[in-house]
Amino acid sequence: xxxxxxxxxxxxxxxxxxxxxxxxxxxxxxxxxxxxxxxxxxxxxxxxxxxxxxxxxxxxxxxxxxxxxxxxxxxxxxxxxxxxxxxxxxxxxxxxxxxxxxxxxxxxxxxxxxx
Amino acid sequence: xxxxxxxxxxxxxxxxxxxxxxxxxxxxxxxxxxxxxxxxxxxxxxxxxxxxxxxxxxxxxxxxxxxxxxxxxxxxxxxxxxxxxxxxxxxxxxxxxxxxxxxxxxxxxxxxxxxxxx
Numbered sequence: 001x002x003x004x005x006x007x008x009x010x011x012x013x014x015x016x017x018x019x020x021x022x023x024x025x026x027x028x029x030x031x032x033x034x035x036x037x038x039x040x041x042x043x044x045x046x047x048x049x050x051x052x053x054x055x056x057x058x059x060x061x062x063x064x065x066x067x068x069x070x071x072x073x074x075x076x077x078x079x080x081x082x083x084x085x086x087x088x089x090x091x092x093x094x095x096x097x098x099x100x101x102x103x104x105x106x107x108x109x110x111x112x113x114x115x
Numbered sequence: 116x117x118x119x120x121x122x123x124x125x126x127x128x129x130x131x132x133x134x135x136x137x138x139x140x141x142x143x144x145x146x147x148x149x150x151x152x153x154x155x156x157x158x159x160x161x162x163x164x165x166x167x168x169x170x171x172x173x174x175x176x177x178x179x180x181x182x183x184x185x186x187x188x189x190x191x192x193x194x195x196x197x198x199x200x201x202x203x204x205x206x207x208x209x210x211x212x213x214x215x216x217x218x219x220x221x222x223x224x225x226x227x228x229x230x231x232x233x
Contacts, residue, residue, distance in 0.1 A: 103222060
């Protein structure tokens, strides 16, 4: 069965410094992996997705993630944090092996950005 | 504008009083789904629908019902709400209900419905 572990529940960075949000997954199949962002009192927005093409995936707002099969990781990075990046981030794996098309969500990482 | 809409956005109710949260999408998507979000638990799927008149249970279906009589609408029904159903609910949709490429499809989420059951 698929599962997702977000290794940090809360990450705090200073504006202008790099961001690293860690995600490990477990999957019996070739997974599709996503990062979603949720700003306070807002819905979920897709940042980027990996679908077995290039292992380095570029998303919106300067974020990117690298799929590493040997490490079963899909960490999200950004070179320089902006105040507007403060939000909750969810790493997600698609339940391809089942018929549901279910998205399995990690528990989320709350990113704080200090001025 | 392509979107998923939910109503109401906020709802306070009492135990046992039936309620319905509506979800509608204008993208002609086949697949629709309901999730609940609880602190520290991420999002968990309640029910999903692969097409009209085709619905099935997700991971946490107890206490909920759904129907899919039209392609665009997928209401979530709480027949007898209880306090443990206090949560933030999201509806989502994606293009295809087929098994093949669906794993790669983006799911589009509604804005969320915050429910408090007293």
